[in-house]
Amino acid sequence: MTKRAPAKRPPIHMIDSEADTLTDLALARQDQSPALAELLLQExxxxxxxxxAKIPADIVTMHSRVEFVDEGNGQSRTVELVYPVDADIAAGRISIMTPIGAGLIGMREGQSILWPDRDGQQRRLSIVKVTRSAIAG
Structure with missing residues (x-):
């Protein structure tokens, strides 16, 4: 039996100040969520x-509204990507410190990523539309 190489992840893009804040957040959460923290640090x-000022408008940044499709179940969702303190799933605000949140950051409209869910199963997330907030960045 041959071992398959992991799927190559698409290129991603981040705002410098957000990358710094997310690094600090991931490092602070390493004891609570080591696997998720490591995935976010790798991203x-x-x-x-x-x-x-220079990041393209179709990139998922913090406080972006993101429409995506979970190809595993065909479900389309629109969420706002936020920091943990602002998360409220009922209001459509998803934390960066969730598997889906960490998988969405830095993606571009039209891209897909194979990403682990809470159970470690690989899910393909496809970005349909990104709407950036005036407070993004």
Whole structure:
């Protein structure tokens, strides 16, 4: 039996100040959520970094509204990506410190990523639309 290489993740992009804040957040959460913290740190490490003024408009940043499809179940969702203190799933605000939140950050409209869910199962998330907030960055 041959071992398959993991799927290559698409390029991602982040705002410099958000990358710094997310690094601090992930490091602070390593004891509580080590696997998630490590995934987020890996994403930050591989991201192309921009200033807030220069990041393309179709990139998922903090406080973006993101429409995405979970290809595993075909469900379409629209959420706002927020910091943990602002999370409220009933209001559609999803924390960056959730598997889906960490998978969405830095993605671009039209991209898909194979990403682990809470149970460790790989899910394909496809970005349909990104609407950036005036407070993003």
């Amino acid at each position: 930050i490490d591989r991201a192309k970094i921009y200033t807030a």
